[in-house]
Amino acid sequence: MHKYLFLFFVALCLISKVLSCDNGMNPYYSTPKQVPVPLSNVTGDELAYHQKYMQAVIDFAKAQQPKALFAASIVHKNGTQIVIGMNMGRAMNDGTQHAEIVVIQKANALYGINNFTDYTLYTTGESCLMCQGAILYSGFSKVVYGTSIKTLYCDKCMSQVPIDSTFLTAYGYGLADGWVRPTIIGGVLSNITDNEVFRNYCPNGTVSIFKIHPLCVVPTNSTNSTSSSDSAASSLTFSVFTLLVFISYLFI
Numbered sequence: 039m040h041k042y043l044f045l046f047f048v049a050l051c052l053i054s055k056v057l058s059c060d061n062g063m064n065p066y067y068s069t070p071k072q073v074p075v076p077l078s079n080v081t082g083d084e085l086a087y088h089q090k091y092m093q094a095v096i097d098f099a100k101a102q103q104p105k106a107l108f109a110a111s112i113v114h115k116n117g118t119q120i121v122i123g124m125n126m127g128r129a130m131n132d133g134t135q136h137a138e139i140v141v142i143q144k145a146n147a148l149y150g151i152n153n154f155t156d157y158t159l160y161t162t163g164e165s166c167l168m169c170q171g172a173i174l175y176s177g178f179s180k181v182v183y184g185t186s187i188k189t190l191y192c193d194k195c196m197s198q199v200p201i202d203s204t205f206l207t208a209y210g211y212g213l214a215d216g217w218v219r220p221t222i223i224g225g226v227l228s229n230i231t232d233n234e235v236f237r238n239y240c241p242n243g244t245v246s247i248f249k250i251h252p253l254c255v256v257p258t259n260s261t262n263s264t265s266s267s268d269s270a271a272s273s274l275t276f277s278v279f280t281l282l283v284f285i286s287y288l289f290i
């Protein structure tokens with residue numbers, strides 16, 4: 039009887055160990071975390087270069103009637119901006135027509151481009167998981183955004199799937215052998231995109247289809263807090279099962 043009890047706890051112990059391994063998200067491979075390149079690591083000349091193209095996207099967004107929130111462009115490495123566009127979800131009655139999708143499809147339709155290795159995509163807001171997926175499949179080597187998803191969701195109460203674009207990007211290795219991560223530079227001209235492009239939906243009384251009540255950890259980074267607490271819970275579970283195995287062994 040005690041022997042079966044012992045085997046039962048061994049099985050539970052192994053299961054808990056499997057559940058607590060890696061980051062709990064990818065069962066196939068341990069994935070290093072990617073974070074956007076901090077602006078402090080971008081040199082003055084390169085920063086000025088990206089600011090120039092981001093400013094063009096901002097100007098484009100502001101020139102629309104009504105003003106666009108999400109706008110994007112694609113720029114060749116020789117400095118040629120080949121397309122620019124905005125979210126067309128409402129105009130086309132198609133919720134998948136985010137700005138990034140619009141410009142990728144436009145570049146394909148106009149120039150037949152289906153591999154964007156030599157191109158950088160600029161967007162006023164960090165790409166959502168749908169657009170970041172399209173960006174990965176399209177082979178972009180660099181993405182530059184203004185306002186982060188975290189800011190839109192946590193600070194502006196704007197409807198978003200709260201997943202950083204770098205999270206999905208970290209798993210792009212499955213697309214091809216020797217795959218190289220696109221560089222993601224966040225926060226370029228965010229002082230403008232945060233304050234002049236995107237609206238704050240948080241104030242009481244604000245009515246909009248975009249308004250949500252964010253579930254954010256304040257004031258620390260919610261992602262780190264969640265992962266560390268998950269890890270602690272997994273370790274505790276493993277420890278409890280290990281203790282139970284030891285106790286059951288004593289009764290054999």
Ligand SMILES: [Zn+2]
Pocket residue numbers: 136137138165166167168169170
């Ligand atoms: Zn999107």
